[in-house]
Amino acid sequence: MPVTDDEIREKYLDRAIRELNQLTREVQTCELCPRGNLMPVLGSGHPQADVFLVKYAPRPSEVEEGVAFYGRSGGALMKSFKRLGIDPLAVYGTVFVKCPVADTELSAPECRGRVALELAIVQPRMVVCMGELALSELNDLDLPLGRQLEPRPGEVQRLTPSCEALFVPDIDASLDDERTKRAFWGAFRQLGEWWSDLPPY
Numbered sequence: 317m318p319v320t321d322d323e324i325r326e327k328y329l330d331r332a333i334r335e336l337n338q339l340t341r342e343v344q345t346c347e348l349c350p351r352g353n354l355m356p357v358l359g360s361g362h363p364q365a366d367v368f369l370v371k372y373a374p375r376p377s378e379v380e381e382g383v384a385f386y387g388r389s390g391g392a393l394m395k396s397f398k399r400l401g402i403d404p405l406a407v408y409g410t411v412f413v414k415c416p417v418a419d420t421e422l423s424a425p426e427c428r429g430r431v432a433l434e435l436a437i438v439q440p441r442m443v444v445c446m447g448e449l450a451l452s453e454l455n456d457l458d459l460p461l462g463r464q465l466e467p468r469p470g471e472v473q474r475l476t477p478s479c480e481a482l483f484v485p486d487i488d489a490s491l492d493d494e495r496t497k498r499a500f501w502g503a504f505r506q507l508g509e510w511w512s513d514l515p516p517y
Contacts, residue, residue, distance in 0.1 A: 332363035335437045339430065348424035349415035355382045359410030359434055366514070367402065367507070368440035369393070369409040370431060372420070372449035375488055379416040385409040389487045396501070400508030408438050412453045420449075432457045435479075442510060443475055447486030454481075470503035472510055482507055 336359075343356050357374040360383050369385065377387030385393060390409075397404045412428040413420050431453070435443070445454050448467060454475075455464050461476050467483055475481040483503070490500035 329364055332437050332439075336363050336434075339433055339437065343414055343427075343430065346415075346427060348427050349417050350422055351415040351417055354379065354416045356414040357382055357384055357411055357416065358414070359384050359408060361408030362405055363408070363438060365406055365408035365438055366441045367407045367511075368435065368438055368443045369407060369446065370443065370450055370454065371411055371446040371486060371488070372453065373413040373423075374411050374416065378411070384411045388491060392487060392491055396504055400505060400511065402508065402511050408434075408440065410434055412450060428453055429457060432459060435459065440479060441514070442472075442507070443479060443481040444504070444507060445481055445483050447484075447489070450486070451483055469499070470506045472506060480510070482510070 340358055343358065346356070357378050361369075371384075371389075374384060375387060375389065378384055381387075393409075394404060396402075397407070410431060412431055413423045414427055414430065415423055417423050435457075443454070445451050445465065451465060451467055459476055463474055463476070465473050465475065465481050465483060469483055469485060471483070473481050473483070485496065485500045485503060487500060490496040
């Protein structure tokens with residue numbers, strides 16, 4: 317009996333879940349960064365998300381919960397997704413600096429490089445890179461057939477043959493005054509146009 321498309325998708329999803337769980341265990345037991353007894357901040361979202369959000373480092377609320385984009389930035393993103401008509405269940409979010417260290421310079425490059433593994437597992441169609449520091453880290457990843465991204469807010473660029481990217485300002489630095497909020501929104505809303513152009517099948 318031939319295998320159906322649904323069964324194939326289910327097998328890919330099961331594999332992605334297993335691989336993300338394995339990565340989570342590796343991050344939780346890693347000792348590359350001097351984080352003491354604090355737990356790392358993990359990525360969260362759909363294991364096969366179309367949209368992959370990444371920023372440089374977590375805020376205190378994210379450190380407290382151990383989950384990327386928990387708190388103020390997550391609330392702002394949920395409102396943005398609603399306005400743009402993007403299904404939040406089609407999104408995965410993570411950070412480069414996963415360990416809560418006193419200074420982000422203390423985080424190990426190997427630890428920050430784990431975002432490449434997350435990208436390989438999730439296999440998104442779009443990466444939204446938030447801020448100059450995240451952009452620098454993303455450009456340093458050794459992605460197969462990867463291209464260097466330019467700091468051009470709101471412009472969809474090609475990251476790999478199968479994935480596009482959108483550079484936007486750092487969300488955590490954008491929520492405190494009207495000017496920076498507008499700059500972030502002006503760039504981020506291009507994700508809505510990209511999303512609406514995706515075929516529904």
